[in-house]
Amino acid sequence: MPSISRERLRVFVDAPAFQRAVIAVITLNAIALGLETSPEFADQHATALLVTDRLIIAIFVVEILLRIAAYGKAFFRDPWNWFDLIIVGVALVPASESLSILRLFRFLRILRLISVVPGMRRVVSALFTAIPGLASILVLLLLALYIAAVIGERLFHQAAPQHFGDFSTSLFTMFTVLTVENWPQVAQDVMATEPLAWIFFAAFIVITAFFILNLLIGVIVSAMEAEVNASHWKADQAIELEQHIAVMNEIRALNERVDRLTAALPAPANTRPPEGSS
Incomplete structure (x- = not known):
């Protein structure tokens, strides 16, 4: 073509x-x-x-x-x-x-x-860019979830077997608590037998929902900001290139005009006196 x-x-x-x-x-x-x-x-x-x-x-x-x-x-x-x-x-x-x-x-x-849609493409590109940072934080979150499920099963399997009867049930319960959905009911079921269990749930929510998840959001926001800045930088570079080309064209046109004017000027007369004259 x-x-x-x-x-x-x-x-x-x-x-x-x-x-x-x-x-x-x-x-x-x-x-x-x-x-x-x-x-x-x-x-x-x-x-x-x-x-x-x-x-x-x-x-x-x-x-x-x-x-x-x-x-x-x-x-x-x-x-x-x-x-x-x-x-x-x-x-x-x-x-x-x-x-x-x-x-x-x-x-x-x-x-x-x-x-x-360019906006949606930038969002997905930012998510892919943030995968290394997200992976580290997700591993940290899964580690906290795993440890909390093991501790919960050991401490509360008799107090609330419907929530902490075995490891898989305990893991699902702690994931529910992580989402901060209906966690007071889980805590109340345990606290009916273990009054101090609120310390365990409060510490888990503060560490995971407030700290780790906010770190996750921070990494995504940073990646989005970097992606937007990169797109703006490319746009600025394109504008600067266009401006540079325009300025160079103007300078080239001015040089050509000066050359034409110089060529059009008459040659300077020879004003040096002849040899031997006083």
Whole structure:
């Protein structure tokens, strides 16, 4: 494909109007998939839903082909493009009896909003960037949960066997307490026999819900801030590059004008007196 045609096609697929059209198609797909969950509506409008589904798949395929034609090999260097390509590719697999589970993957098409909407893409990119820090904090949280479940089973298995009868029950109970959902009822059941058990629950909630979970949120916020700053830095660099090019063009034009004016000036007359004159 000629470079001029590819450049025009790239401008077309990157245009805001084209992006909004893709978002509208994904939204229509989400609505259609939601309507299919109603048996009555699906039976009455089966043909319309089938035609809509096929039309949406065709639009997605055309969109992917246009982007591949616009960017060439560069298309496959972007992980988000691979994400879109896999989702659209799964939609093209025929849903036979042996592959009927693939029909459930049609709902993954809605996830294409993540790759199309820049704001959502930044959020997901920030989450992936924060995975190393999140992993450390999650390990710390699981460690605290495990230790609390072991201690709770040892201390309260007789006082409240419905909550701490064995390790698995104790682990689920402490996870419930971690979510701060209905934990007073668990604490009251234990405190009916062990009055000082509130110390255990209060310490666990302070350590996990207040400290560790807030650390988790802090890492995510820091990653989001770094991602936003990186996008702003790229935008600033692009603006500075444009300004630099504009200034250099102006300087080049001024130099050419000065050269033309210098060439147009008459040569200076020879005012030196001849030799031997007084």
